[in-house]
Amino acid sequence: MHRLVRVAAVVAAIALTAGPVAAQQFPTKPVTIVVPFAAGGPTDTVARSVGQAMEKSLGQPVIVENKPGAGGTIGASDVARAAPDGYKVLVWHIGMSTSPALYRKLPFDPLKDYEYIGLINDVPMTLLARTTLPANNLQELVAYLKANQAKATLANAGLGAASHLCGLLFQQAIQTDLTTVPYKGTAPAITDLIGGQVDVLCDQTTNTTQQIKAGKVKALALTSAKRLDTLKEIPTATEAGLPGFELGIWHAMYAPKGTPKPVLDKLVAALQSALTNPDLQKRFADLGSVIYPTDKQTPAALSAHLKSEIDKWTPIIKKAGVYAD
Numbered sequence: 420m421h422r423l424v425r426v427a428a429v430v431a432a433i434a435l436t437a438g439p440v441a442a443q444q445f446p447t448k449p450v451t452i453v454v455p456f457a458a459g460g461p462t463d464t465v466a467r468s469v470g471q472a473m474e475k476s477l478g479q480p481v482i483v484e485n486k487p488g489a490g491g492t493i494g495a496s497d498v499a500r501a502a503p504d505g506y507k508v509l510v511w512h513i514g515m516s517t518s519p520a521l522y523r524k525l526p527f528d529p530l531k532d533y534e535y536i537g538l539i540n541d542v543p544m545t546l547l548a549r550t551t552l553p554a555n556n557l558q559e560l561v562a563y564l565k566a567n568q569a570k571a572t573l574a575n576a577g578l579g580a581a582s583h584l585c586g587l588l589f590q591q592a593i594q595t596d597l598t599t600v601p602y603k604g605t606a607p608a609i610t611d612l613i614g615g616q617v618d619v620l621c622d623q624t625t626n627t628t629q630q631i632k633a634g635k636v637k638a639l640a641l642t643s644a645k646r647l648d649t650l651k652e653i654p655t656a657t658e659a660g661l662p663g664f665e666l667g668i669w670h671a672m673y674a675p676k677g678t679p680k681p682v683l684d685k686l687v688a689a690l691q692s693a694l695t696n697p698d699l700q701k702r703f704a705d706l707g708s709v710i711y712p713t714d715k716q717t718p719a720a721l722s723a724h725l726k727s728e729i730d731k732w733t734p735i736i737k738k739a740g741v742y743a744d
Contacts, residue, residue: 442679490579495518499675503675511673539694541709545653568597582608589621624641644665
């Protein structure tokens with residue numbers, strides 16, 4: 420009997436120390452980044468680029484797992500429920516801050532169910548029009564939309580998509596409600612814009628740069644504070660006569676709540692090291708993306724940024740009256 424008690428005590432002691440030891444040795448196997456959208460999209464591009472650059476610091480492969488659906492909330496919920504051991508993390512965009520207002524029944528809490536790793540990059544939006552639209556600058560576009568409000572169409576890639584959020588902000592900025600046309604993704608939305616089936620689309624430079632340079636769409640303004648080196652000919656919205664119309668689609672990395680601090684510290688360090696990688700920096704720059712400065716690549720900075728973005732977007736979305744069950 421005494422022997423059984425001693426064995427049980429040893430087992431309990433091992434269990435108590437196994438967690439800290441595993442955390443110190445992290446990682447001993449591949450790390451998975453969950454992307455809550457389909458492969459090939461802008462968030463997927465960001466995650467794959469960052470994951471590849473993080474492999475050197477972590478000493479293990481970083482695998483991207485796409486879990487699309489419900490505006491990104493399926494993948495985000497998957498990570499919130501995952502084991503808090505650092506082997507499954509989330510890369511998501513601005514949707515983390517807009518989902519609380521967009522969804523009446525959100526299966527996770529952005530402020531309570533995650534450990535924050537850090538901000539990654541910010542992608543400006545481009546305001547595009549079909550080539551046959553009789554407007555050649557932003558002021559002419561706004562005048563056209565106001566005069567043709569009943570028939571003008573504004574495309575987006577679906578509820579909660581970056582293009583949807585940009586569309587909400589644009590309508591608010593010009594004080595004009597337009598007929599919105601939602602698509603199942605950016606690709607079909609751009610295809611119809613090129614084909615002249617819709618009038619306007621606002622989407623990320625990661626999606627639109629190629630079409631702009633090919634002359635397949637009219638690019639009338641950027642939502643960034645300053646012009647981009649890769650699209651120097653396109654003015655900012657402020658320069659084009661619409662001050663205040665600024666929007667960046669930021670991406671960040673999260674881990675499940677309760678992830679041990681030694682594990683979190685290693686993930687933070689790996690992300691920060693990745694963002695100094697020259698190949699990654701060039702890749703993002705070519706896509707018009709801006710990497711956040713070092714002081715923003717921290718858990719504290721992401722926490723503060725997320726809270727401020729939730730405060731910013733909640734009244735905008737509620738005023739628009741758009742919800743998903």
